[in-house]
Amino acid sequence: MRVKLKSFIFCLLFTTLLIPLVYAQSASLGDILAHPDNFIGKEVQIEGEVIGEPLNDPAGVWINISTKEQQIGVFVDNERKIEEITYWGSYSTTGDQVRVKGIFYKECLDHQISDIHLKSLELLGKGYKNEYTVSPGKVKLAKILSLICLVMALIYLIRLKYGKRT
Amino acid sequence: MIISPDRRDFSTILNILGSLILGLSLFMLIPIIVAFVKGEQAPFFDFLIGFTFSAILGMFLTLVFPIKKEVSWVHAFFTVSLGWLVFSLLGAIPLYLSAHFSSFVDAWFESMSGFSTTGLTLIRDLDHLSISHNMWRHLTMFIGGQGIILASLSILTRARSVALGFYVGEARQEKILPNVIATSRFIWKVSFVYLILGVVTFFTILYNQGLTIERSFFHSLWLFFASFDTGGFAPQAQNIAYYHSFHLEIATIVFMILGAINFNLHFWLWNKSKKEIFKNFEIRTFFFTICSLSVILYFSLIKMGPAMFRKGFYQLISAHTGCGFTNLAGGELNHFPALGLLAIIFAMMIGGCVCSTTGGIKLMRLGIVFKSFFMEIKRWMMPFRAVYRNRFHHLQSLVLSDKRMKEAYLFFFIFLFTYLAGAIIAMGFGYPAKEALFESVSATANVGLSVGITSPAMPLVLKLVYIFQMWAGRLEFISIFVSVGFILSLFRK
Numbered sequence: 219m220r221v222k223l224k225s226f227i228f229c230l231l232f233t234t235l236l237i238p239l240v241y242a243q244s245a246s247l248g249d250i251l252a253h254p255d256n257f258i259g260k261e262v263q264i265e266g267e268v269i270g271e272p273l274n275d276p277a278g279v280w281i282n283i284s285t286k287e288q289q290i291g292v293f294v295d296n297e298r299k300i301e302e303i304t305y306w307g308s309y310s311t312t313g314d315q316v317r318v319k320g321i322f323y324k325e326c327l328d329h330q331i332s333d334i335h336l337k338s339l340e341l342l343g344k345g346y347k348n349e350y351t352v353s354p355g356k357v358k359l360a361k362i363l364s365l366i367c368l369v370m371a372l373i374y375l376i377r378l379k380y381g382k383r384t
Numbered sequence: 385m386i387i388s389p390d391r392r393d394f395s396t397i398l399n400i401l402g403s404l405i406l407g408l409s410l411f412m413l414i415p416i417i418v419a420f421v422k423g424e425q426a427p428f429f430d431f432l433i434g435f436t437f438s439a440i441l442g443m444f445l446t447l448v449f450p451i452k453k454e455v456s457w458v459h460a461f462f463t464v465s466l467g468w469l470v471f472s473l474l475g476a477i478p479l480y481l482s483a484h485f486s487s488f489v490d491a492w493f494e495s496m497s498g499f500s501t502t503g504l505t506l507i508r509d510l511d512h513l514s515i516s517h518n519m520w521r522h523l524t525m526f527i528g529g530q531g532i533i534l535a536s537l538s539i540l541t542r543a544r545s546v547a548l549g550f551y552v553g554e555a556r557q558e559k560i561l562p563n564v565i566a567t568s569r570f571i572w573k574v575s576f577v578y579l580i581l582g583v584v585t586f587f588t589i590l591y592n593q594g595l596t597i598e599r600s601f602f603h604s605l606w607l608f609f610a611s612f613d614t615g616g617f618a619p620q621a622q623n624i625a626y627y628h629s630f631h632l633e634i635a636t637i638v639f640m641i642l643g644a645i646n647f648n649l650h651f652w653l654w655n656k657s658k659k660e661i662f663k664n665f666e667i668r669t670f671f672f673t674i675c676s677l678s679v680i681l682y683f684s685l686i687k688m689g690p691a692m693f694r695k696g697f698y699q700l701i702s703a704h705t706g707c708g709f710t711n712l713a714g715g716e717l718n719h720f721p722a723l724g725l726l727a728i729i730f731a732m733m734i735g736g737c738v739c740s741t742t743g744g745i746k747l748m749r750l751g752i753v754f755k756s757f758f759m760e761i762k763r764w765m766m767p768f769r770a771v772y773r774n775r776f777h778h779l780q781s782l783v784l785s786d787k788r789m790k791e792a793y794l795f796f797f798i799f800l801f802t803y804l805a806g807a808i809i810a811m812g813f814g815y816p817a818k819e820a821l822f823e824s825v826s827a828t829a830n831v832g833l834s835v836g837i838t839s840p841a842m843p844l845v846l847k848l849v850y851i852f853q854m855w856a857g858r859l860e861f862i863s864i865f866v867s868v869g870f871i872l873s874l875f876r877k
Contacts, residue, residue, distance in 0.1 A: 274594040280628040288714045289622045309514045325691035332713045363436035370443040
């Protein structure tokens with residue numbers, strides 16, 4: 219019985235120790251960039267919005283991931299890995315929310331910058347087209363100011379033409 | 385004797401200011417057109433409000449306050465100082481209405497940062513900013529870099545007689561052509577030629593990088609404004625790091641350096657002797673400072689390996705030219721070793737050439753300070769009665785006169801004092817000394833690199849201090865001092 223219990227505890231401990239090796243380190247991008255030395259060469263996992271567009275690289279493509287506070291470039295060696303992305307964040311669209319798993323490099327030997335080399339990408343939420351509404355107060359203010367501006371412009375032009383003669 | 389101003393002086397100043405505000409409002413038509421063409425409805429109204437308000441204020445001032453005195457240099461200096469404050473406030477209106485800023489002060493900070501070609505930013509969620517607002521942010525740098533007052537003067541000038549006052553007031557020490565308006569137009573002509581070159585270069589790189597034609601065009605235009613006018617804003621939150629393009633980084637380095645070169649030297653190279661580039665005192669000083677600081681940076685970042693060139697050298701050039709572009713991830717500058725950070729602080733302190741769009745002490749003054757130091761040592765080593773004259777080459781052979789040295793030392797110490805004062809204030813708010821100095825220098829020298837202090841969450845007083853530093857640094861203090869004296873003399877009556 220004791221032997222079984224001991225083996226059970228050993229297995230439990232062993233599994234616990236293995237977990238960080240099997241799963242990527244889940245830390246916020248802010249943490250990674252604030253303490254980059256702790257994450258060099260390790261598999262990290264970040265969640266955020268994809269921004270802009272995929273950018274060409276001789277060996278693959280780049281995508282940029284934005285969390286609320288920070289942004290980072292993710293290098294993708296195979297475009298197929300990002301096939302699922304349909305919306306890229308810009309003024310007119312909110313980009314897809316994704317979970318990125320990859321290796322973090324503080325001084326990447328291939329690119330000489332801090333980046334993440336993508337291992338896998340998971341779509342967490344679809345992006346969408348942004349719809350903006352103009353507040354009625356803003357429209358009203360713009361109309362009033364335009365009217366005053368027109369009247370002033372008229373007076374200004376009259377003064378400009380006849381002002382010096384009087 | 386100091387002339388005490390009266391109502392007529394203020395009437396004259398407000399009249400000129402009104403004309404200049406009208407000039408500024410015309411620039412706001414550009415983002416209005418962009419918003420209209422791109423169907424950006426909300427930004428269209430933001431700019432319509434900004435434009436009409438500025439135009440009304442401009443017309444009101446010119447109509448109500450007539451010119452009652454002959455425009456003098458004091459008027460010009462006061463108008464320049466006041467003008468930059470008013471322009472930044474008016475320029476902040478559409479930015480604030482965009483809802484990308486926590487407060488109006490934040491929008492004002494952004495606007496002042498743009499006009500003074502600094503590049504420090506307090507914007508939230510830049511990646512979702514409209515095209516028209518981005519256009520305005522970058523346009524402020526182009527207008528500010530070229531000299532907003534001169535821009536307006538060269539378009540709708542009536543005060544040509546004191547144009548030199550406005551020119552000097554905007555921190556330009558050298559005339560290129562005998563006539564200041566002609567000088568201003570030459571500066572604009574040079575800028576437009578480089579604009580075409582820059583846009584074509586950046587467009588080619590960005591289009592190959594995968595941006596659409598439209599995005600390539602807008603981004604290349606904005607990146608040109610930001611690099612040639614050494615502003616440092618970028619349309620994406622990651623700044624230059626967004627593009628992941630080594631070619632783009634090289635191209636921006638070229639345009640940053642072109643922007644940091646004296647416009648007089650551009651004129652000389654275009655129209656006279658190409659050899660001037662090798663003989664010019666400022667260029668030689670630049671070569672010396674960049675090499676020395678590169679060596680310091682090299683030893684400081686040696687652990688980085690090959691990444692040090694892309695990470696370190698780019699920041700150094702960006703700091704030295706006063707641009708503020710960065711290809712680093714957020715907060716990465718904080719992890720630079722102290723010596724490396726110090727090299728970048730020194731580069732920011734020095735800045736580029738006089739009569740360029742950069743801020744800081746400027747290479748000419750630093751060169752003169754060093755030259756006078758060595759001159760003094762040589763003098764001590766010479767016979768007592770020996771007459772020793774030192775010369776330097778800047779477009780022509782010039783004598784290192786006492787007047788030149790006095791002026792160089794004066795600016796050198798005013799800048800040093802402001803760098804330190806800003807750092808002490810930030811330290812008062814609990815920021816570490818190194819970071820506080822970095823940010824203060826970045827604001828005063830109109831650079832725009834940040835170690836993280838500049839954020840919407842920073843104390844309001846510090847935001848106002850940095851606004852003052854950006855304003856004073858861009859105008860190089862003198863016109864502000866004259867304006868303060870002008871106001872103080874009111875109370876001496």
